[in-house]
Amino acid sequence: MGSAYAIEAEELRRTYRARTGWLKPRRTEVEAVRGVTFTVGRGELFGLLGPNGAGKTTTIKMLNTLLIPTSGRARVCGHDVERETREVRRRIGYVFGGDRGLYDRLSALDNLRYFAELYAVPAREQKGRIAELLDLVGLAGRERERVEGYSRGMRQRLHIARGLLHSPDVLFLDEPSIGVDPVAARELRRTVADLASTGTTVLLTTHYMAEADELCDRIAVIADGCIQALGTPAELRRRAEGRRVVEVEAYGVPESAVDALRGLPGVRETAVEARGALQLLTVHSDAHVDVQSDVLRELAGIRLGRVDSREPTLEDAYVAIVSAAA
Amino acid sequence: MSGAYLPGPAASPTPFPFRARAALTPSPVPPPHRSPEKGPGMKTLRLMTVGGVIAYRALFNWTTPGMFIGTLLVGPLFQLLFFAYLGRQLQVADDRFYIVGNAVLTASLACVFGGTMAVANERRYGTLGHVLLSPRSRTAVFWGRVLPYAGNGLLIAVVTLTAGALLLGLRIPVSALPGLLLVMAAGSLACGFFGLTLGALGLRFRDVWVISNVSVALLLLLTGVNVPASGLPGWMVAVGEWLPITHAAEAARRLAAGDGLAAAAGPLGQELLVGAGYAVAAAALLKIFEFESRRTASLDVL
Ligand SMILES: Nc1ncnc2c1ncn2[C@@H]1O[C@H](COP(=O)(O)OP(=O)(O)OP(=O)(O)O)[C@@H](O)[C@H]1O
Ligand SMILES: [Mg+2]
Numbered sequence: 001m002g003s004a005y006a007i008e009a010e011e012l013r014r015t016y017r018a019r020t021g022w023l024k025p026r027r028t029e030v031e032a033v034r035g036v037t038f039t040v041g042r043g044e045l046f047g048l049l050g051p052n053g054a055g056k057t058t059t060i061k062m063l064n065t066l067l068i069p070t071s072g073r074a075r076v077c078g079h080d081v082e083r084e085t086r087e088v089r090r091r092i093g094y095v096f097g098g099d100r101g102l103y104d105r106l107s108a109l110d111n112l113r114y115f116a117e118l119y120a121v122p123a124r125e126q127k128g129r130i131a132e133l134l135d136l137v138g139l140a141g142r143e144r145e146r147v148e149g150y151s152r153g154m155r156q157r158l159h160i161a162r163g164l165l166h167s168p169d170v171l172f173l174d175e176p177s178i179g180v181d182p183v184a185a186r187e188l189r190r191t192v193a194d195l196a197s198t199g200t201t202v203l204l205t206t207h208y209m210a211e212a213d214e215l216c217d218r219i220a221v222i223a224d225g226c227i228q229a230l231g232t233p234a235e236l237r238r239r240a241e242g243r244r245v246v247e248v249e250a251y252g253v254p255e256s257a258v259d260a261l262r263g264l265p266g267v268r269e270t271a272v273e274a275r276g277a278l279q280l281l282t283v284h285s286d287a288h289v290d291v292q293s294d295v296l297r298e299l300a301g302i303r304l305g306r307v308d309s310r311e312p313t314l315e316d317a318y319v320a321i322v323s324a325a326a
Numbered sequence: 327m328s329g330a331y332l333p334g335p336a337a338s339p340t341p342f343p344f345r346a347r348a349a350l351t352p353s354p355v356p357p358p359h360r361s362p363e364k365g366p367g368m369k370t371l372r373l374m375t376v377g378g379v380i381a382y383r384a385l386f387n388w389t390t391p392g393m394f395i396g397t398l399l400v401g402p403l404f405q406l407l408f409f410a411y412l413g414r415q416l417q418v419a420d421d422r423f424y425i426v427g428n429a430v431l432t433a434s435l436a437c438v439f440g441g442t443m444a445v446a447n448e449r450r451y452g453t454l455g456h457v458l459l460s461p462r463s464r465t466a467v468f469w470g471r472v473l474p475y476a477g478n479g480l481l482i483a484v485v486t487l488t489a490g491a492l493l494l495g496l497r498i499p500v501s502a503l504p505g506l507l508l509v510m511a512a513g514s515l516a517c518g519f520f521g522l523t524l525g526a527l528g529l530r531f532r533d534v535w536v537i538s539n540v541s542v543a544l545l546l547l548l549t550g551v552n553v554p555a556s557g558l559p560g561w562m563v564a565v566g567e568w569l570p571i572t573h574a575a576e577a578a579r580r581l582a583a584g585d586g587l588a589a590a591a592g593p594l595g596q597e598l599l600v601g602a603g604y605a606v607a608a609a610a611l612l613k614i615f616e617f618e619s620r621r622t623a624s625l626d627v628l
Contacts, residue, residue, distance in 0.1 A: 016623055064459065065459070066455055066458065067623055068620045087461075089459055089461035092459075094455075094456070098452075100451065100452030100453075101451070101455070101456055102451065102453065103453060105383065105384055105385075106380070106384045110380055110384070113376075113380060114377060114380040114384065115456065117373050117376060117462075118373075118377065118456075118460035119460060120461055120462055123369075123372060
């Protein structure tokens, strides 16, 4: 176990080649990951954020041996993911968000029994471990039902239990909280935090900024197959530093008024989000310019709700990073 | 937006909250008296048997009693009767030829399709990726899956032979029964590995069921079960030599005729060789296609 890092990725690239058409085959190439480099320390909780199609899942699949990198290298616990697959697989767990990936015809218990065999959990520890995990994810009592009849969130819980069966050193969580109800999602976050605090390395992808903010020691924002920013949540938030955010709830804002807001001195970005009858205006500005009164003046005559001026959140920083990359 | 996460204490209990997080901490205390660790051989055996049976329940489509009896027992029995009566009509060969040969062949349906399902159905459930993440031997995982199907095939062959013999009045010497059981087991196993080979192709080709369907029909024709080898073109006989069942059927006929185990030993050995050949082929194909899939992402593994 020479390596100080749990995960080392060096200039990872992955291109997908697909052939479409049968009579006139056309080759298409997608450069899903284009030179990704990062390290994750042992016991660190590392977040991978990015828009849909950014290359997060592809990166994880290269790290967990399911895909061979087109170029570049990666190691997990010091073992090369391309050549030392068995060593890597012994040490990793993978939870993948989604409805599929379970044997529908079997009960949760039998699903776990089977994967306990596959993931080399010693026979005499299987029973206890499975009971413990069923209890942890809140499926105890329902474990003898066929997975066929499980709700989405129940399936997701089962995915999580499976990923933990063999107490992996490194855990890849690809959107683990998808479809899980809020209370359970909070418990899941606690579980993940506990795992990290007891030495498990976690690589997490999520589209919930608050989740990433709360959990991650460090975050990489990936867009278009490249890392756009990497740092602690606080450091990333500083990306949006020098900004201030004004949020206004309004009813019936005309396009012209929004354009007028864009033209105000000190304003960097504006966005309008429809929320039922009301619209939420978000105005990013330079921090040293107080645009709130200007904004309200432009909106004179329009019925307004709550008006709020606040510090930028991680989500604001994320939006700034990703839109700068686009 | 942290508001979405209910920052306050959980107000209402959900039906299945995550619980007892302490449970997760990897227990630092090893069991006090470790009984001698099971050897790697025992572990592999367990993976093949226990794992094989669970996988069978997970992946075999015909486990319900109705499907099992209808598809695997009644259908093949009618097929046996059909060929036996046809044979009587045409006077090509005697009852024993058709009954024994077809009974041995009935194992093939469960085994060939079972072997195919053992790999191809993973796609249906999207579980292949999770299986491939296992650090354990692919060969053990997938060979183990063949065992229940082979057992299944054997059961079907025994039932069909018994029913066919009773219905058509074929007398089989009691002394031939243990040998027959052995031969049918060998045929079933060979068929199972043949099916697994086809299933392995399913890692590469999406429409592997076509191959299985064609193969089952080919077995009917090329194994010499219903058309004596002397009535087939040379190349068909040559292909049949490489298929499961051909030699098992021959061995079974000799046994049923009362020729004794020594007379059947030759074809029985050939059947076992054919089976071993497919076992090795399946393992090799699984390895190659798994590597391919990692390189080209040809498998939608998840
Ligand atoms: N098997 C495949 N064959 C071809 N292209 C693929 C394949 N898998 C992914 N891609 C492409 O690679 C790119 C990155 O996909 P990836 O699944 O890594 O994104 P992601 O960051 O996980 O997105 P999401 O947030 O939606 O899960 C996408 O453009 C996708 O279409
Ligand atoms: Mg993804």
